[in-house]
Amino acid sequence: MGAPPTVVEVNDLHKTFRPEVFGKPVTALRGVSFSVREGECFGYLGQNGAGKTTTLKVLTGLMTPTKGTASLLGKPSGDAHARRDLGYLPENPYFYEHLTPVEALEFYGRLSGVSPADVRARTPRLLERVQIQDVADRRIRGFSKGMRQRLGLAAALVAEPPLLLLDEPLSGLDPHGRHLVKEIVLEERKAGRTVFMCSHVLSDVEELCDRVVVLHGGVVVKDGAIHDLLDSEPKSFELTADRVPAELRARIQAASTHYRESGDKITAHVRGSILGPEFAAAVQGAGGRVLSLVPERETLETWFVRVTGTAGSARMGSDS
Amino acid sequence: MRDRIAVVAKATFLEAVRDRVLLVSAAFALGLMLFSRVLGWLSLEDTLKMVQDFSLSGLQVLGLLLAMLIGAQSLAREVERRTIYTVLSRDCTRTEFVIGKYVGLVAVAWAVLLVCGAFQCIWVVIWGGSIGGAIAAAILGVLCETLALMSVALLLGALANPSIASVGTLCFYFAGHATEALRDLTQGDRGQDMKGVFQIIYRIVPNLENVNFINHTTSGRPVDWTHLGFGAATMVVWAVVFLAGAAALFRRRQF
Numbered sequence: 001m002g003a004p005p006t007v008v009e010v011n012d013l014h015k016t017f018r019p020e021v022f023g024k025p026v027t028a029l030r031g032v033s034f035s036v037r038e039g040e041c042f043g044y045l046g047q048n049g050a051g052k053t054t055t056l057k058v059l060t061g062l063m064t065p066t067k068g069t070a071s072l073l074g075k076p077s078g079d080a081h082a083r084r085d086l087g088y089l090p091e092n093p094y095f096y097e098h099l100t101p102v103e104a105l106e107f108y109g110r111l112s113g114v115s116p117a118d119v120r121a122r123t124p125r126l127l128e129r130v131q132i133q134d135v136a137d138r139r140i141r142g143f144s145k146g147m148r149q150r151l152g153l154a155a156a157l158v159a160e161p162p163l164l165l166l167d168e169p170l171s172g173l174d175p176h177g178r179h180l181v182k183e184i185v186l187e188e189r190k191a192g193r194t195v196f197m198c199s200h201v202l203s204d205v206e207e208l209c210d211r212v213v214v215l216h217g218g219v220v221v222k223d224g225a226i227h228d229l230l231d232s233e234p235k236s237f238e239l240t241a242d243r244v245p246a247e248l249r250a251r252i253q254a255a256s257t258h259y260r261e262s263g264d265k266i267t268a269h270v271r272g273s274i275l276g277p278e279f280a281a282a283v284q285g286a287g288g289r290v291l292s293l294v295p296e297r298e299t300l301e302t303w304f305v306r307v308t309g310t311a312g313s314a315r316m317g318s319d320s
Numbered sequence: 321m322r323d324r325i326a327v328v329a330k331a332t333f334l335e336a337v338r339d340r341v342l343l344v345s346a347a348f349a350l351g352l353m354l355f356s357r358v359l360g361w362l363s364l365e366d367t368l369k370m371v372q373d374f375s376l377s378g379l380q381v382l383g384l385l386l387a388m389l390i391g392a393q394s395l396a397r398e399v400e401r402r403t404i405y406t407v408l409s410r411d412c413t414r415t416e417f418v419i420g421k422y423v424g425l426v427a428v429a430w431a432v433l434l435v436c437g438a439f440q441c442i443w444v445v446i447w448g449g450s451i452g453g454a455i456a457a458a459i460l461g462v463l464c465e466t467l468a469l470m471s472v473a474l475l476l477g478a479l480a481n482p483s484i485a486s487v488g489t490l491c492f493y494f495a496g497h498a499t500e501a502l503r504d505l506t507q508g509d510r511g512q513d514m515k516g517v518f519q520i521i522y523r524i525v526p527n528l529e530n531v532n533f534i535n536h537t538t539s540g541r542p543v544d545w546t547h548l549g550f551g552a553a554t555m556v557v558w559a560v561v562f563l564a565g566a567a568a569l570f571r572r573r574q575f
Contacts, residue, residue, distance in 0.1 A: 060409035062575040084411035094402040096331055098338040110327040111410040139338075155406065165409075 006074075007163050007194045008036035008059065013068035015054050015218075028054040030218040031068070036211075038162075041185070041195040043205040043226075046215035047308055052198045053091070055215070056167055060088050072163065084113055087161040091168040091198075093152030097141040101127055101151050104140060105158050112159035119158065126154040131180060145172035153181060157188075164188060166197040170204055182208060206300035216308050230303050234295035237276025239268045244288040252279050265291070324412045328420025329427060336390060336428040342435070345382060349436035352378035353443045360447075369538050371447045375440040376458045376534045379433060383466040384493050386429045391473030392485035394421050395570065404575060415567040422474055422563055429466045433459070454537040457548055461531035464548075464555040468526055469493060471562035478569040495521065496528030526558040 015029040028051045036042045046052045057063040058070050059077050075082035095104050102123055109119035127133040130150035135143070140151065149172050156164055169185065170178045185195055185208050199205050205212065206226060214222040222229060236257070242265040244252070249266060253259045258269035270276050273295075280293045336342070356374035360367035395418070398404040407417060437459040441451050449455075472492045476485035502518045530551030536543050 057575065060405070062405060062408055064574065080411055080413040080416075083409055086409065088406070088409040090402070090405045090409070092402075093406060095406065096335060096403055098335045099331070103334075107327060107331055108406065108410065111324055111407065111412045113323075113411050152406075 004038040043209035043212035051218040087156035109158040202301040240291040325420040329424035332424025345432040387469035387473040388486040393482040457533040457543040464531040471559040475566040
């Protein structure tokens with residue numbers, strides 16, 4: 001069986017913003033290349049100003065690149081018809097405030113080529129799905145940020161597009177809303193849709209995405225599957241035990257980065273993937289009791305800080 | 321394509337209606353009607369003539385104000401409020417969007433002008449006038465003029481900020497009504513220094529007087545319907561030219 005077809009293709013994308021009169025040009029993208037395959041949930045990560053939004057604007061046709069190409073489902077992203085199969089949720093979605101959610105979905109659905117009958121049939125289901133059915137006939141003007149975010153997601157889904165482009169989809173949502181949106185993203189993936197998401201909440205990206213690309217200073221610094229990028233071996237262990245002999249306590253304390261005693265109980269934080277299990281075995285061998293041994297693996301967040309920190313230092317070095 | 325244009329036009333129309341543009345315009349027209357009566361008292365001229373003249377001129381000014389206030393700001397507001405992001409990221413070209421906005425804005429302006437025009441007809445009847453071909457031609461002329469004004473407002477709105485676009489629309493209005501005077505200046509020995517400039521302006525600015533039939537109403541002159549038809553056709557042609565310019569400028573914009 002061959003690899004799934006490519007849905008988003010970005011090749012050597014450059015974007016430089018030239019000032020109208022005075023000032024220096026600002027380069028947002030410097031040769032960005034990546035691709036997203038059908039059915040993937042893809043995370044596009046980067047610090048503020050890394051070039052994520054610029055890439056999304058090129059992909060949605062709001063901006064033209066200075067150099068390079070971007071395509072959606074095989075068609076150039078600048079072609080309006082390429083966007084027929086795209087559901088886009090911008091960061092902080094803005095709507096026509098005078099419309100109601102029902103009218104807004106009709107508006108966006110019709111713009112995406114959905115027939116009036118289909119829009120009418122889908123609207124109640126979608127509003128229920130994002131749980132704003134109770135305000136279906138209220139003007140958007142009075143909506144909170146979370147309600148707008150939910151409506152934005154419904155608007156992205158109204159044409160049932162095979163590709164979803166979500167910019168900070170969990171921004172401004174309460175815990176219940178975040179859970180709901182994550183559920184919807186997972187359901188869409190299960191239905192075979194491709195999801196391309198940008199988010200600063202890396203725990204969510206780790207939970208939802210298979211693959212990430214990290215952008216730093218307009219350059220792709222990492223591209224790969226999350227499980228390949230993160231170290232699978234534990235970075236450290238937290239050992240909690242009681243009835244530990246004094247001599248062994250002293251050895252554990254000496255090897256720990258953090259150590260705490262509370263009566264008969266000790267809690268030690270030891271680095272590496274070997275020491276923790278070794279000390280646990282020694283405690284048991286010396287007649288003590290291991291209460292817990294918790295491995296601490298690298299999270300996407302710690303990995304991201306490490307990668308972008310390294311890339312930042314490398315860039316600063318090369319710039320100087 | 322027509323579907324998408326209609327969808328954008330409908331949203332533009334609804335926005336203006338819900339933002340109470342119609343209500344404010346109706347209040348403006350009512351104010352004009354009452355003021356025309358006051359002027360009738362103060363003037364030495366016939367009261368009916370004053371009422372007709374002032375009401376229809378007011379309708380013309382209302383068309384200009386709508387172009388300046390809602391037309392010139394329309395595209396800039398979409399960008400400023402970022403509603404453009406969710407529209408252009410759909411299967412909707414920028415040309416379709418500009419045409420949709422134009423159709424919606426013209427529909428708003430025509431609705432306002434027709435409602436106000438109807439009130440003014442009633443007002444004229446109250447003061448002893450009759451509704452004939454001349455008053456109908458004057459109102460139709462204002463509607464045709466709005467076609468050109470709204471397209472200029474959109475073109476300038478795509479080119480510059482809303483304030484400059486509004487002022488530009490106002491200048492276009494005055495120049496459009498003064499082209500015949502400019503042509504006269506190029507006749508004979510007058511205005512020799514500026515003759516070339518006046519000739520250029522005369523040729524490039526649409527002649528809005530081609531659709532101005534207000535004087536026919538007040539002076540009782542018969543209406544030449546062929547002239548109105550010609551004027552309407554030129555307004556449509558100019559509107560298409562300005563709209564094509566607005567779409568071309570908007571296609572180049574980066575958001």
